[in-house]
Structure formats: structure tokens, C-alpha cells
Amino acid sequence: MDWKLDDGRPIWPQLSQQLARRIIAGEYPPGSRLPSVRELAAEAGVNPNTMQRALAQLEQEGLARADRTAGRLVTQDAAVLEAARLREAQAVIRSYFEAMSALGYDRERAVELLKEEFQ
Numbered sequence: 001m002d003w004k005l006d007d008g009r010p011i012w013p014q015l016s017q018q019l020a021r022r023i024i025a026g027e028y029p030p031g032s033r034l035p036s037v038r039e040l041a042a043e044a045g046v047n048p049n050t051m052q053r054a055l056a057q058l059e060q061e062g063l064a065r066a067d068r069t070a071g072r073l074v075t076q077d078a079a080v081l082e083a084a085r086l087r088e089a090q091a092v093i094r095s096y097f098e099a100m101s102a103l104g105y106d107r108e109r110a111v112e113l114l115k116e117e118f119q
Helices: 011-024 037-044 048-061 078-102 107-117
Strands: 064-067 071-074
Touching: 011 037, 011 048, 011 078, 037 048, 048 064, 048 071, 078 107
Parallel strands: none
Antiparallel strands: 064 071
8 A cells, every 4th residue: 555644744644534545445345354553554654653543533433443353343334434435525625626726716617627527
């Protein structure tokens, strides 16, 4: 996996967001076991405590749950997954409109450009 970390922001929320995106994209299917804290930390090149905090955030959001014998598992709750997917989609949309605004386009024109792109 490719981890993209920005030094200008705290690391653990970035890790949590990237893991959440992988879950909602199906890279970690519902009910599957997540890699261990140490595996993920080594892969991302971060301290295990930092990764632990990111995984705890996933549990708070309901995207994962801890199982004493199986480790952390991805939720099987379709409603939780869809709500997370919708939140991410809305964030992408906001980012698009912010970028278009920085280029001098208003919302109407930004929407028109999207429509033109897909016709």
C-alpha cells in the first residue's frame, strides 16, 4: 500500500482517513481482518502507537471493531459503510468546488464543466 502523509497535519488522523477510504473502497471487505498494528505501522513507516491511535479512531467511527481472538475486524454493517462512503464523497465534492473557486469559477460553472466532461 502507498501511504501519503502530509507533514503539515497530525499523522494519526491521516492514517485513519486512509484506512477508512480503503475500507469503504472494499480493499478490506466487510467482516475481514485488518492487518495488525505492527504490520500497518511498519508498512506506513510510523510508530505503532500512532497507528494504534488511528485504528482506535476507526473503531469510534464504527468502521472496525476489536475482537479479542481475531484482532480488528471491518464492520459488516452496510449502513455504517454507506454513511462513511457518503461522508468521503461529500469531502471530495467540497474539495472540487474549493479548487474550482481558487481557479475563479463559481459553483454553476464548475457544475457545467463537470457535466461537459461526462457527456
